[in-house]
Amino acid sequence: MSIAETAAVEPQATEHLRMELARRLERARDRTLALTDYDDGELVRQHSSLMSPLVWDLAHVGSQEELWLVRDVGGRPPLRCEIDEMYDAFQHPRSTRPALPLLSPAESRRYIAEVRDKALDILDRTPLEGKPLLERGFAFGMIVQHEQQHAETMLATHQIRDGERILTETPLPDTRTRRSLPDEVLVPSGPFTMGTSVEPWALDNERPAHTVALPAYFIDTTPVTSGAYEQFIAGGGYDDPSWWHPDGWQHRNEVGLRTPKYWHRADGQWMRKRFGAVEPVPADEPVQHVCWYEADAYARWAGRRLPTEAEWEKAARFDPASGRSRRFPWGDAEPSAEDANLGGTALRAAPAGSYPDGESPLGVRQLIGDVWEWVASDFQPYPGFTVFPYEEYSQVFFGSDYKVLRGGSWATDPAAARATFRNWDYPIRRQVFAGFRTARDAHPAETA
Structure with missing residues (x-):
């Protein structure tokens, strides 16, 4: 059953929708981690003024997940409100992001893992209907798409960087x-x-x-x-x-x-x-x-x-x-x-x-x-x-x-x-x- 089909099958499809949302959130996270699983020096380096350092993308996906799922949908208190502005794409153009006091790769991974634990708990407890942000899991689907779009952006960074290939391709x-x-x-x-x-x-x-x-x-x-x-x-x-x-x-x-x-x-x-x-x-x-x-x-x-x-x-x-x-x-x-x-x-x-x-x-x-x-x-x-x-x-x-x-x-x-x-x-x-x-x-x- 597709996400679109769940609109016509209520309430028995709700549990399926929760499972599908969780699966897609985890698939997006697996991809993010795979694209940032290499030398920390390469992660913090800016490979082009057109692109962010990969470590910025790594924490940014967690920051957006915290804002929308943890705080807005879940009504939970902030985890790291002091980093909100630093990971706001509209506050800082890509060319200036290396000068920010960004979270280190290790700190970024811990942060996004903590956010994800809370987001999955909220997914288990939240009705997927009613408010526009909740209807058919829209807010969770929006975050899935956001993280996957950043994965594509990170692939563009991998393509633009100098050095040997570190990614494995599938025939x-x-x-x-x-x-x-x-x-x-x-x-x-x-x-x-x-x-x-x-x-x-x-x-x-x-x-x-x-x-x-x-x-x-x-x-x-x-x-x-x-x-x-x-x-x-x-x-x-x-x-x-x-x-x-x-x-x-x-x-x-x-x-x-x-x-x-x-x-x-x-x-x-x-x-x-x-x-x-x-x-x-x-x-x-x-x-x-x-x-x-x-x-x-x-x-x-x-x-x-x-x-x-x-x-x-x-x-x-x-x-x-x-x-x-x-x-x-x-x-x-x-x-x-x-x-x-x-x-x-x-x-x-x-x-x-x-x-x-x-x-x-x-x-x-x-x-x-x-x-x-x-x-x-x-x-x-x-x-x-x-x-x-x-x-x-x-x-x-x-x-x-x-x-x-x-x-x-x-x-x-x-x-x-x-x-x-x-x-x-x-x-x-x-x-x-x-x-x-x-x-x-x-x-x-x-x-x-």
């Missing part, structure tokens, strides 16, 4: 099929339901469900591959301003963009750094570590464009046979290992065309997992948006400064990988495990 199954995929598929014109009003752990920016009508368009069946992106480089894509957004061209010149992050040329071959190892760039994998401006320039060079956020979501969720929007491209069931590359253990994206079981009804693959996908849209609220449970989760970021990413990456946990989930970042960011796919308008003759 991916080869799920490609022999049948040839078309390059693109037609998404028919008409309305669909975007967002959600029923997903129990959906965050405020995913709500409410609303109807969006779109003209017909074509969208790539897979994300753009590294091999295709190499053609953009070879074709002078980085040297022709006509392909670039004016702000992107200025950024390209200021920082010297010439390739995706972590790529370099050696002996006539494209190579990449991946978690401390240097290896040939796999031509069949989705390109990743590109910023929005690079994705937009490639799309223009290819005679196409980035899909809008609504176009991306319709391709991922809309089922023309029933007319409804699914939770995931493959249906309403929680992700399985056959549906998508999620969870972070692979340390890489799967080849384009993988995961036929995760294909959408319209024939689009890898919409969930593998790489976050930049879309054309700015991060804006949906019609009827209401802040919940705090303004700083979404509202303060709305506007033209941020572009939207959809679908999750190989590093994303399934708890934060539903088809309504919205991520956002500055259009210059490249440390994210992000790629893209392209779209184009459909001509009337193509839809007849």
